[in-house]
Amino acid sequence: QSALTQPASVSGSPGQSITISCTGTSSDVGSYKLVAWYQQHPGKAPKLLIFQVSQRPSGVSNRFSGSKSGNTASLSISGLQAEDEADYYCCSYAGGSTFVFGTGTKVTVL
Amino acid sequence: QVTLRESGPALVRPTQTLTLTCTVSGFSLSTSGICVSWIRQPPGKALEWLAVIDWDDDKKYSTSLTTRLTISKDTSKNQVVLTMTNLDPVDTATYYCARRLIGDPDAFDIWGQGTTVTVSS
Numbered sequence: 001q002s003a004l005t006q007p008a009s010v011s012g013s014p015g016q017s018i019t020i021s022c023t024g025t026s027s028d029v030g031s032y033k034l035v036a037w038y039q040q041h042p043g044k045a046p047k048l049l050i051f052q053v054s055q056r057p058s059g060v061s062n063r064f065s066g067s068k069s070g071n072t073a074s075l076s077i078s079g080l081q082a083e084d085e086a087d088y089y090c091c092s093y094a095g096g097s098t099f100v101f102g103t104g105t106k107v108t109v110l
Numbered sequence: 111q112v113t114l115r116e117s118g119p120a121l122v123r124p125t126q127t128l129t130l131t132c133t134v135s136g137f138s139l140s141t142s143g144i145c146v147s148w149i150r151q152p153p154g155k156a157l158e159w160l161a162v163i164d165w166d167d168d169k170k171y172s173t174s175l176t177t178r179l180t181i182s183k184d185t186s187k188n189q190v191v192l193t194m195t196n197l198d199p200v201d202t203a204t205y206y207c208a209r210r211l212i213g214d215p216d217a218f219d220i221w222g223q224g225t226t227v228t229v230s231s
Contacts, residue, residue: 001172001173036215036217036218046206091218099147101159
């Protein structure tokens, strides 16, 4: 269960769009639709942003979108806002009721 | 309202055993499809999935920690308990419990606020 690989940091100006990648293997990301994304502000618990690759929970802005191709999942944020500055983690089902998280990406709004 | 709340000691000595409790409300641990996981986050580092217990008492552990972890639940008390043996300073982290509802959304939709554990002599 090696951690999924994410870029350490991504930045953008307000209003711009950014994309965060999450690379796993054929044993996790590549095999299941159960990829989720979490947003974590400093000192807070993670919050579910995207589930099942591309679904948004009620109340999450449609500026957040998810996709997957092969062993790589992606989170896109459009119309970047100051409040989007946070850490973002992907998470994939890895079989047998187990999960693996990504290495985390710090998003900075310039 | 669905909530989870973690509790446990803030300071543990090296080699000791850590016992953490997750108390849930707003749902039953015996409801089909309900799973509760423990997830930890060392200071400044990434989230790490540790263990899960399902509504039917099925249990799974992180392969890297399986020999040190035990997860259990007491449905009547609405509690999930995680024990971790032989603590080391690298186990210093914030420990979260989180709910997963199989099927929809089939992700960790509700998290506790976390409990911080420091391992130090």
